[in-house]
Amino acid sequence: MQKHLTEEDKKRIYDILAEAYIDLISKQLIGPYERKVLSYKILQNVGKAESFEEVSEFVSGLLASYPVFQNASVRIASQIGKLHEEQLIGRLQSFIRQATV
Amino acid sequence: MVAIGAAEKTNLEVQHIAAALGPEKGRAPALNKDLADLTERMKKAGGKSVFEAEIAENPDDKFVNFDEMRRVLEDENKRVASESDRHKKADMQKRYDRLSRRYSVYDKLLNNEGFGTMNVAEQREMMSVMADLPGFCESIALATNNTLTIEQARQIMMGKGGVALSPDQRKVISEMILQFANDGKLHNRISKGLSELVVDKQDAVLSHEIDTLKDGLKDEALKKAALAKVDTTLAGFDARTEPEKDRILKMAEISTRYLAAIDDANKPAIMTKVGVDTMTSQLKSKKDAAEKKLNAAITAKKADTSSLENAFNNLENQHTAASALQTLFSAPNAEADYNESIKVMDAQTKKTSLAADLKKINDNKADITAKEGERSKYADKYKRKMEVTLSEEMKRYWNEVKLSQAQNAAEGEAQKKAEEKQKLETEKAKREALAKTILDKYLHLSFIKYKGNKAVGMDDKALKDFVKKDMLSKSPAQLAKDFLGRIDSGRYVMPPEYAKEIKKMYSEAGIGVGTPPLTLRKAMEEIGNDKWEAWAAEKVPDVLGYAYDRKYYFDRLKLSRAQGEFLKRAYIDTDFFQKAQEAKDKYMKETESMLGTEFVNGKNWEAFKKAMGGDWVGGSKRAMKTLAVAGAIGAGAYTLGGGFSAGLLLPTPHNVLATGVNVLSAGNAALGATSRVGEVGINAVSTTATDLFRRVLRRP
Structure with missing residues (x-):
């Protein structure tokens, strides 16, 4: 089961990606032409993404060209992990409730 | 730029x-x-x-x-x-x-x-x-x-x-x-x-014009091929004999003239003898039929017969021309001549047209070159x-x-x-200041022996070594370094508060900090020799003062010429012997106050007793060793530089040293005499000191 991304989630994702993006610029690893393209890609992909998994997949794609997104990727993956954990606990709780009834 | x-x-x-x-x-x-x-x-x-x-x-x-x-x-x-x-x-x-x-x-x-x-x-x-x-x-x-x-x-x-x-x-x-x-x-x-990068607008205009001109060039090859073909035809004609050419040209001329009089519809598809014969007979039939119609109309007295008349005349003219052509084609080679004449005429027409086209193409080419x-x-x-x-x-x-x-x-x-230089300089200045502070605070303390938190005496061996060995052989700067080294190595036998304080100062000076950690030795190396010398000028007399206090002074000292010269060189500009005497007064009192002192609570009473031990007289004599010198100097019994001057305090180190050298030349007997004078002094002063002690001991 995938969690639908809320506006707050997306904001957090944009923040994480922007941090990596600024890092990319500060390290002079990206030129002005590429910047436009990359920014456009990020807006498009995150904008239409509905789950963390989709964003994660997109960021993994970015990683191939820009290793600087490694950190962002890890952070997004950890968001997914956290979510899965919450879901797992939720399921466990409902299981326990059912078992004890 | x-x-x-x-x-x-x-x-x-x-x-x-x-x-x-x-x-x-x-x-x-x-x-x-x-x-x-x-x-x-x-x-x-x-x-x-x-x-x-x-x-x-x-x-x-x-x-x-x-x-x-x-x-x-x-x-x-x-x-x-x-x-x-x-x-x-x-x-x-x-x-x-x-x-x-x-x-x-x-x-x-x-x-x-x-x-x-x-x-x-x-x-x-x-x-x-x-x-x-x-x-x-x-x-x-x-x-x-x-x-x-x-x-x-x-x-x-x-x-x-x-x-x-x-x-x-x-x-x-x-x-x-x-x-x-x-x-x-x-x-x-x-x-x-x-x-x-922008191409000039005129470039586009010219480009279009050139393209148009180039369009006109594309049939050049075809036209050239056609012209070649035409030329072949004409060349074939030119190769004929003159009579043949005349005959063919004549055929061309006559046939063209006759054919021009005949309607196209009546002409044969192919101009052969049979075709011409057929045409002639057909035209005759048409002409006869038209004549018949005309005659019938005249007979019937029709009002207007002109159209019929015209039709008859036309057909009659055509028939006349056809008959003439029939006569022409009856000649044996007429048909071939006719065909050739047609080809030649056609070739000539084409040639004119193609030549004009090719001229235009060449003109275009010139234009293209110019425009390009x-x-x-x-x-x-x-x-x-x-x-x-x-x-x-x-x-x-x-x-x-x-x-x-x-x-x-x-x-x-x-x-x-x-920045690094500035930082280093700042750090260096800080280290220098701290080194000086450490020397100021702990040099004397480092020459004291401790038992737990209590001072129990002076490090006589070190003082003796200093006066009799180090001071005579080591440079002032080296002595000052040794003092700091002494404090460093002796800090753990000092009361723990001192060790702690020194450690704190070390860390302030950055010693033991960094990778690799800065050692004291390294920090000391960074301090300039002038500093060490300046400190030596201050501290060597101090230590000499402690030594005085313990009687390791020059009146019992035998100096070699070399040592005398060394001292002369090393301390020529300092008045440190005088300072040493002043230091002695100062440190004697300090030692006195510290001996046996509980460093934490300052109870010195017990310490005095302990310092003297069980034997009152022996104890007081030991105490006298500390105290007597002050009195002795105060009484003018001793002077630095020895008993030759007996009672005279020489004002300058130079003179003192001169005396030191004199000591050497005076020989051992004289030195022995000096020492006796010293002992008399001690005994005299010790009476006063004993009284003092008694008074002290009598305190409740």
């Missing part, structure tokens, strides 16, 4: 250029406004706004018209293809290839693919420009730790080969090239240069600019970005060095 490609920045060394080229090495902090703006935006409006701002239209955006470049290239390609002169064509082909490579370089650089995706020839385009930049090859040599010479670096950059590269060298070079070639600032410059010449003025300007943009912008980028980065690095480095 800096000339293109010239390294004119001041104080710039290759190492700084190499630093600017290197990946994140030694670069001065980049004060990038753009970056600062993005970070600010991120903080204020969140990450999304960063990306939105990036894709917003920017008036500074440069647009490179790749389409136009391609069109110019295609034109050039066509020109090459249409060139017939072999040598000229080869030259043009070379130029086209070069332009084409430049286009690929621009395309890959600016359309997001970068240097890595270029083929070898394209990469070479950029590398050969880099090789000519002042300082670039030098930087490579430097970055490879001079394992490559500048000339070898140039060879590699120019792709000349002949230099074997180690993986490390290859890595260094490729990093430098990539750093240069893939820098956004360079791309920005190139795109700015290329965005100025005119157009090439515009195109050449464009192509030249397209070609040189790469190298010019690379050179500008080198001057304005890389060299200034290198300049920043140089300035940054200089500043860093100055």
Whole structure:
């Protein structure tokens, strides 16, 4: 089961990606032409993404060209992990409730 | 203004250029406004706004018209293809290839693919420009730790080969090239240069005109072939005998004239004898029928018979012409003559027309050449600019970005060095101050013996060594260093509070801090000799004062000439013997107050008793050893420098030393006498001291 991304989630994702993006610029690893393209890609992909998994997949794609997104990727993956954990606990709780009834 | 490609920045060394080229090495902090703006935006409006701002239209955006470049290239390609002169064509082909490579370089650089995706020839385009930049090859040599010479670096950059590269060298070079070639600032410059590339409007007008003219050239070959065919026909006719030509020409003339009188509908499909015969008989029938109709109408007295009359006359004329042709075709070779005459006439007509066409084509060609010449003025300007943009912008980028980065690095480095120097100096001054403080506070304490927290006596052995050995052989500076070393090694036997305090001072001075940790010895080495000497001038008399206090003074001292000379040299400008005497007074009191003192609560009463031990007299005598000297000096019984002067305190060390040397020459007996004088002094003073002790001991 995938969690639908809320506006707050997306904001957090944009923040994480922007941090990596600024890092990319500060390290002079990206030129002005590429910047436009990359920014456009990020807006498009995150904008239409509905789950963390989709964003994660997109960021993994970015990683191939820009290793600087490694950190962002890890952070997004950890968001997914956290979510899965919450879901797992939720399921466990409902299981326990059912078992004890 | 800096000339293109010239390294004119001041104080710039290759190492700084190499630093600017290197990946994140030694670069001065980049004060990038753009970056600062993005970070600010991120903080204020969140990450999304960063990306939105990036894709917003920017008036500074440069647009490179790749389409136009391609069109110019295609034109050039066509020109090459249409060139017939072999040598000229080869030259043009070379130029086209070069332009084409430049286009690929621009395309890959600016359309997001970068240097890595270029083929070898394209990469070479950029590398050969880099090789000519002042300082670039030098930087490579430097970055490879001079394992490559500048000339070898140039060879590699120019792709000349002949230099074997180690993986490390290859890595260094490729990093430098990539750093240069893939820098956004360079791309920005190139795109700015290329965005100025515009083909003149007149070029398009001329291009259209030339295209139209060229359209007219496309049948040239066909027309030439047709003309050749016509010429063959005419040549065949020309080869005939004159009578034959006359006959054929006559046939042509007559037949043309007769045929002109006959309606097309009545003419035979093919002009053969049979055809002409048939035509003649048919026309006769038609003429007879028309005559019959006319006659009938006349007979019937019709009002208007003119149309019938005209029809008859027409047919009659046609029949007459046909009959004449029948007569003409009755000759044996008439049919062949006729066919040939038709061919010749046709050929002549065609020839006239084709000649006119070909003349026009030639005229067009001249026009095209003229217009292309005119157009090439515009195109050449464009192509030249397209070609040189790469190298010019690379050179500008080198001057304005890389060299200034290198300049920043140089300035940054200089500043860093100055800061480091300042820091070192500050630290050094701090260490000096602390060293002095430690000497001031603990030197005396280091010569005291302790039992737990209590001072139980003086380190007589050390004092004796100092007076009789160290002071006579070691330089003042070395003595001062030894004092500090003594405090350092003795701090653990001092009361723990002192050890703690010293440790605290060490850490303030940065001793034991850093990687590797700064040692005391290292810190001491940093302190200048003048300092040590100045401290020695102050502290050596102090220690001499402690020694006085313990009777290790010069009246019992035997000095060799060398020692005398040494002292004379070492302490010539100091009045430290006088100071030593003053120090003695000071430290005697200090020792007195400290002996047996509980350092924490200051109970010195018990300590005095302990110091004297169980035997009152022996104890008091031991105490006297400490106390007597003060009295003795106060009474003028002793003078530094010995008993020869008995009671005279010599005012200057020079004199004292002179006395010291005299001691040497006076011999041992004299010295013995001096010492006896000393003992008398001690005994005399000890009475007073004993009284003092008794008074002290009587206190409740």
